[in-house]
Amino acid sequence: MVRISNEKMRELLRVYFIMGSNNCKKDPLEVIREALEGGITLFQFREKGKGALTGEKKHVFAKEIQSICKKYNVPFIVNDDVDLAIALDADGVHIGQEDESADRVREKIGDKILGVSVHNLEEARKAIAQGADYIGVGPVFPTKTKEDAKEVQGTSLILSLRQNGIQIPMVGIGGINAENASEVVKAGADGVSVITAISLAESPFESTKQLVMTVNECL
Numbered sequence: 001m002v003r004i005s006n007e008k009m010r011e012l013l014r015v016y017f018i019m020g021s022n023n024c025k026k027d028p029l030e031v032i033r034e035a036l037e038g039g040i041t042l043f044q045f046r047e048k049g050k051g052a053l054t055g056e057k058k059h060v061f062a063k064e065i066q067s068i069c070k071k072y073n074v075p076f077i078v079n080d081d082v083d084l085a086i087a088l089d090a091d092g093v094h095i096g097q098e099d100e101s102a103d104r105v106r107e108k109i110g111d112k113i114l115g116v117s118v119h120n121l122e123e124a125r126k127a128i129a130q131g132a133d134y135i136g137v138g139p140v141f142p143t144k145t146k147e148d149a150k151e152v153q154g155t156s157l158i159l160s161l162r163q164n165g166i167q168i169p170m171v172g173i174g175g176i177n178a179e180n181a182s183e184v185v186k187a188g189a190d191g192v193s194v195i196t197a198i199s200l201a202e203s204p205f206e207s208t209k210q211l212v213m214t215v216n217e218c219l
């Protein structure tokens, strides 16, 4: 296996759905099926916070989602839990600044996809040096999903990272929906990642389709 190309990574980042069992009111598997039908390009399993599953229940739930993603040929990324990602032979891992260092994770996962959350130019440079395939930049808009989210920065950090020559595939995160997604892509992100805009939508299918159309219009 070889590392994913930048070009392929940019394509995967177009509409990146992130979810855990506690992010939705409807049946989580039904929400994910609708999101896949609606055209998400990448999925991240983020089982975290109040009421999140743990241990065997978390493992079984992740495996179920992974098999549904496989049917749609959408890569399955695991947030934080590197051991779970390896146990499931997931397509990749996403880590934050407070998790294991990116170079240690890169050693453990070989050529799988590695994403890193960054909040400034220094963190972005370090993530690239340590083998990240993409970076998550945010929170772009106010978000209720992540309790310990850093301060809202709009699209300024995306803009300044690109102006400082950061070329790595980049996805915006934080309070993004079909109404504000184009601003994120126009600022220089390769795509948008969302939780609530899809997971709590009246119709996750319709809301995903809206996002896909909006993002594709500005690429």
Ligand SMILES: C=C1C=NC(C(F)(F)F)=NC1=N
Pocket: 016, 018, 044, 046, 079, 094, 096, 115, 116, 117, 135, 136, 137, 171, 172, 173, 193
């Ligand atoms: C905290 C996070 C920040 N960014 C991302 C991603 F969108 F994947 F880059 N995922 C996270 N879980």
Ligand SMILES: [Mg+2]
Pocket: 079, 080, 094, 095, 096, 097, 098, 099
């Ligand atoms: Mg983390």
